Amino acid sequence: MKGDILDxxxxxxxxxxxxxxxxxxxxxxxxxxxxxxEEQSQIFQALSDPLRLKIMLALVEQPLCVCLIKEMxxxxxxxxxxxxxxxxxxxxxxxxxxxxxxxxxxxxxxPGKEAVKVAGRL
Amino acid sequence: MKGDILDxxxxxxxxxxxxxxxxxxxxxxxxxxxxxxEEQSQIFQALSDPLRLKIMLALVEQPLCVCLIKEMxxxxxxxxxxxxxxxxxxxxxxxxxxxxxxxxxxxxxxPGKEAVKVAGRL
DNA sequence: GGACTATTTCAAGTTTATTTGAAATAACAT
DNA sequence: ATGTTATTTCAAATAAACTTGAAATAGTCC
Numbered sequence: 001m002k003g004d005i006l007d008x009x010x011x012x013x014x015x016x017x018x019x020x021x022x023x024x025x026x027x028x029x030x031x032x033x034x035x036x037x038e039e040q041s042q043i044f045q046a047l048s049d050p051l052r053l054k055i056m057l058a059l060v061e062q063p064l065c066v067c068l069i070k071e072m073x074x075x076x077x078x079x080x081x082x083x084x085x086x087x088x089x090x091x092x093x094x095x096x097x098x099x100x101x102x103x104x105x106x107x108x109x110x111p112g113k114e115a116v117k118v119a120g121r122l
Numbered sequence: 123m124k125g126d127i128l129d130x131x132x133x134x135x136x137x138x139x140x141x142x143x144x145x146x147x148x149x150x151x152x153x154x155x156x157x158x159x160e161e162q163s164q165i166f167q168a169l170s171d172p173l174r175l176k177i178m179l180a181l182v183e184q185p186l187c188v189c190l191i192k193e194m195x196x197x198x199x200x201x202x203x204x205x206x207x208x209x210x211x212x213x214x215x216x217x218x219x220x221x222x223x224x225x226x227x228x229x230x231x232x233p234g235k236e237a238v239k240v241a242g243r244l
Numbered sequence: 245g246g247a248c249t250a251t252t253t254c255a256a257g258t259t260t261a262t263t264t265g266a267a268a269t270a271a272c273a274t
Numbered sequence: 275a276t277g278t279t280a281t282t283t284c285a286a287a288t289a290a291a292c293t294t295g296a297a298a299t300a301g302t303c304c
Contacts, residue, residue, distance in 0.1 A: 009249095010190065011222050017184055024186075028194045031179050037172040040241045044175070048167035049262090050159040057153050062143055065133060066281060072150045081263060083282055088261095100133050102271055102280055111244055118240040119162045122233050131279095171292085188251060203293060205252050210291095224250055224302060 043115055046092035051077075052085050056108065056116050059095060063107035165237055168214035173199075174207050178230065178238050181217060185229035 021027050032040070047053050051073070058064065058072050070082055086106065089095045094112035097104040108116065143149050154162070169175050173195070180186065180194050192204055208228065211217045216234035219226040230238065 011187060011225050011227065014185065014187060014190065014225075014227060018186075018190070021184055024190055024193050027180055027183050030183065031176055034172070037175055040244050041170050041172045041175045043244050044166045044241075045170035045261095048163050048170045050156070050163045053159055053163045053166070054153055058149055061149050061152065062139055063136065064140075064146075065136060067279090068132065068136065068140070068146055071146050078264070079281070080265075080283080084262075087282085099271085103133050104281065105133065105136060114243055115240065118237065119166075121236050122162050122165050167291095189249090200294070201251070202253080202295075206292075209252085221301085224300090226251065 043092050043094065043111070046088050046094055047115060047119070049085065049088075052089055053116075053119065055085065056089065056094060056112065057119070059106055059108050060113055060116050063105050065100075065103035065105050067103070069106065165214050165216065165233070168210050168216055169237060169241070171207065171210075174211055175241065177207065178211065178216060178234065179241070181228055181230050182235055182238050185227050187222075187225035187227050189225070191228070 018024055018027065022029070031037075047056065054073065055069055058069065064072065066079075066082065066086065069086070070077060070079070073082070086095070086097075089112075090097065090106075093109055094115060095106045096109050097106045099105075140146055140149065144151070153159075169178065176195065177191055180191065186194065188201075188204065188208065191208070192199060192201070195204070208217070208219075211234075212219065212228075215231055216237060217228045218231050219228045221227075
């Protein structure tokens with residue numbers, strides 16, 4: 001029945017563990033807020049494509065201009081495609097570009113380096 | 123002209139730095155292979171949604187059955203939606219479910235814990 | 245077995261991400 | 275100014291991710 005003393009509604013050990021942490025609401029309240037979650041998940045989103053991850057890993061080794069990133073990825077990739085992906089990394093704050101004469105040289109930001117360091121441990 | 127001695131084709135300092143690392147090809151060769159990049163980016167992909175990130179952060183604090191995850195997220199979320207997202211985390215190897223009587227209790231795997239630890243640093 | 249609860253699966257629709265090719269910008273060299 | 279190279283932007287097409295509601299499974303309780 002529904003109206004019973006709700007003992008069996010939830011696994012016992014879990015219920016006790018939850019209560020020692022302020023219950024489900026207590027656990028929920030301790031988590032980052034909506035805005036923070038969105039920021040963090042955007043960073044993960046930027047790294048969620050093998051191509052972009054590869055670009056990040058290369059830039060951590062060595063800052064590069066777009067044409068060298070292109071060479072590193074192989075000749076098949078189009079400029080507009082590459083630019084699209086670079087832009088996603090830039091918007092997420094993981095890389096930053098600096099103009100140098102004809103070229104724009106991209107390098108990882110500090111959070112960019114941090115984020116990539118993790119990948120190695122996964 | 124195109125046929126010149128190619129000195130100005132690439133920023134000088136970058137070219138030198140690259141060469142000390144085996145050139146662009148040397149840098150590319152030191153990166154993880156296709157399969158590894160796909161695995162790692164799948165993990166980032168799994169964390170690229172605020173809802174899933176929130177679920178992960180909660181499970182790191184406390185393993186929970188689906189109905190408690192649902193309670194934690196608020197009553198509005200549908201069962202099928204929740205199940206969909208849980209499944210993405212499971213497929214990425216970030217969580218693991220264990221049946222206990224009526225319930226399935228999800229807990230982060232070791233890589234799951236590692237991955238979430240990063241989020242805090244971003 | 246039959247009713248009930250927890251969870252998953254499925255298919256259809258919607259939204260978001262990605263690719264493509266062409267055109268635009270920006271800097272540099274002549 | 276013109277031409278050239280590096281890079282970005284745009285719009286249209288394609289593909290992938292996400293949401294929804296209904297139906298299916300699987301376990302528990304009587």
